[in-house]
Amino acid sequence: MTLSILIVNWNTRDLLRACLRSLRCYPLSEPMEVWVLDNASRDGSAEMVRQEFAEVHLIASESNLGYAAGNNLLMQKAQGEYLLLLNADTEVTEGALDTAVQFLREHPEAAALGAKLVHPDGRVQASVRGFPEPEAVMWEYLGLARLFPRSRRFGAYRMTWFTYDHIAEVDQPMGTFLMLSRRAVEEVGLMDERFPIFFNEVDWCYRAKKMGWKIYFHPGVVVIHHGGASTRQVRPQMIWESHRSLQKFYQKHYRQRLPLPIYGLILWSITCNAWLRTLGRGREGWQSERKA
Amino acid sequence: MHVIFQNAQAVLFDLDGTLAETDIDFSKLREATLKLVAEYGLDPQPLQSLDVLGAVEKAASELRSAGRPEQAEEFRRRALARLQAMEMAYCATPRPVPGMTDLLNALKATEVRIGIITRNDRQVSLRTLEQLQIPYDLLVSRDDVQKVKPHPEHVLVALQEWQIAPERCVVVGDYWMDVEAGRCAGCRTVGIWRRDVPINPFRNHPPDVLVRELRELL
Numbered sequence: 001m002t003l004s005i006l007i008v009n010w011n012t013r014d015l016l017r018a019c020l021r022s023l024r025c026y027p028l029s030e031p032m033e034v035w036v037l038d039n040a041s042r043d044g045s046a047e048m049v050r051q052e053f054a055e056v057h058l059i060a061s062e063s064n065l066g067y068a069a070g071n072n073l074l075m076q077k078a079q080g081e082y083l084l085l086l087n088a089d090t091e092v093t094e095g096a097l098d099t100a101v102q103f104l105r106e107h108p109e110a111a112a113l114g115a116k117l118v119h120p121d122g123r124v125q126a127s128v129r130g131f132p133e134p135e136a137v138m139w140e141y142l143g144l145a146r147l148f149p150r151s152r153r154f155g156a157y158r159m160t161w162f163t164y165d166h167i168a169e170v171d172q173p174m175g176t177f178l179m180l181s182r183r184a185v186e187e188v189g190l191m192d193e194r195f196p197i198f199f200n201e202v203d204w205c206y207r208a209k210k211m212g213w214k215i216y217f218h219p220g221v222v223v224i225h226h227g228g229a230s231t232r233q234v235r236p237q238m239i240w241e242s243h244r245s246l247q248k249f250y251q252k253h254y255r256q257r258l259p260l261p262i263y264g265l266i267l268w269s270i271t272c273n274a275w276l277r278t279l280g281r282g283r284e285g286w287q288s289e290r291k292a
Numbered sequence: 293m294h295v296i297f298q299n300a301q302a303v304l305f306d307l308d309g310t311l312a313e314t315d316i317d318f319s320k321l322r323e324a325t326l327k328l329v330a331e332y333g334l335d336p337q338p339l340q341s342l343d344v345l346g347a348v349e350k351a352a353s354e355l356r357s358a359g360r361p362e363q364a365e366e367f368r369r370r371a372l373a374r375l376q377a378m379e380m381a382y383c384a385t386p387r388p389v390p391g392m393t394d395l396l397n398a399l400k401a402t403e404v405r406i407g408i409i410t411r412n413d414r415q416v417s418l419r420t421l422e423q424l425q426i427p428y429d430l431l432v433s434r435d436d437v438q439k440v441k442p443h444p445e446h447v448l449v450a451l452q453e454w455q456i457a458p459e460r461c462v463v464v465g466d467y468w469m470d471v472e473a474g475r476c477a478g479c480r481t482v483g484i485w486r487r488d489v490p491i492n493p494f495r496n497h498p499p500d501v502l503v504r505e506l507r508e509l510l
Contacts, residue, residue, distance in 0.1 A: 017496065024443060025476035047341060052468075052496070054346025055439070 002030040004080030008070035022091035066196035089226040111184035111213030114173020115221040175201030198245035243274035306465035307410040391506035409446035442472035468497035
């Protein structure tokens with residue numbers, strides 16, 4: 001089995017149908033399998049998969065396991081040499097899967113590959129970021145990233161300077177389409193379930209890079225992304241959850257590395273930012289627009 | 293002739309319900325299949341909502357996953373043989389769908405190739421085609437593909453055989469699986485929402501053209 005495609009779904013039946021249809025229309029030219037974990041959807045998603053996609057392996061969970069635990073469950077079931085974490089609100093385009101697999105095969109040093117995500121009308125989405133290093137976080141909160149989007153320094157977190165037209169080594173492609181090599185998963189491990197919805201893929205990429213693996217973006221792997229279909233259903237909670245996850249990310253990876261005052265300042269800034277976002281003073285959460 | 297056939301080099305038709313009326317009772321086919329599933333110690337409940345062939349493949353896949361590959365093949369063979377026998381009986385006296393002869397003759401007159409793509413067994417299909425004297429150039433039955441409709445393989449096999457581009461081909465059927473297979477292959481699609489079917493079978497898979505009977509395509 002070359003590729004296992006793993007989809008965690010929550011109440012996005014119609015988008016999931018389009019996603020699975022795209023996999024049927026533009027499959028990998030080698031053996032592949034598709035797994036769907038339905039997180040106790042109330043919109044008939046599981047029934048739709050059963051009736052319309054008999055070839056799909058479906059796990060209909062009776063409770064919402066979350067994104068990370070759901071993907072972990074699927075990763076343990078998957079048989080593929082490569083594992084594609086795919087959001088339900090995407091549609092793959094012709095040749096995308098073959099291009100991605102071929103690239104990973106030719107780059108054994110790569111742990112993961114991200115795709116060029118586009119809106120349904122073809123506009124390119126910002127889909128790669130740097131790691132949320134303290135300096136990058138501060139530039140972001142101080143508004144310098146918005147003032148100087150072409151600056152690699154000030155735009156380090158959101159990579160606002162990135163042009164999405166060339167293959168590049170990156171820190172963290174969006175988990176919307178993230179193809180992992182099984183060898184890397186075996187070495188890096190599964191997702192950390194302390195990040196149930198957000199930052200789980202950031203944490204995974206961070207761990208992989210610390211171990212010496214590389215992570216790439218490939219503009220030839222084009223995927224339509226409808227965007228935020230699941231998290232939009234509970235947006236205020238998701239804003240808080242995304243900020244809490246960023247704090248957990250800091251607790252996990254920076255607590256030992258940063259002087260206590262700096263560490264405390266960053267956590268305080270994250271909390272303030274969460275309040276601002278929730279009160280509607282900001283338009284975007286740290287990652288709330290990135291997850292489906 | 294309907295504008296959907298403009299510049300078409302080939303038209304692929306589903307058989308049962310689209311060109312031929314038969315007495316196939318899908319609930320009986322499912323019942324027989326699930327009974328066999330239970331004989332192999334599998335729970336038939338999760339397979340209830342699958343189409344019959346989907347249930348066969350899913351059950352065989354479960355047996356393989358359970359480390360019983362030989363039983364999986366045996367189950368698959370027995371299930372398909374049982375389905376073939378039942379289909380033979382149900383399709384013993386097929387009737388032409390109204391408008392079928394006129395439409396096929398009109399298409400043949402324009403030198404368009406006609407193919408039949410069906411999830412039915414090959415022998416059953418051949419007998420139906422012969423009994424109704426349906427003119428056709430190619431039959432792609434479930435025995436001729438690895439993956440049946442809604443997977444596009446039926447269509448792709450025909451296109452490959454004829455060396456025809458998908459945009460020059462039209463797929464016609466009375467169920468969403470026909471439309472799905474055609475669209476995935478890149479063809480134009482026609483859905484026939486039969487008047488005896490109360491709910492639109494294409495509500496989640498809209499075709500390029502939706503008609504209520506074959507005559508509307510003339």
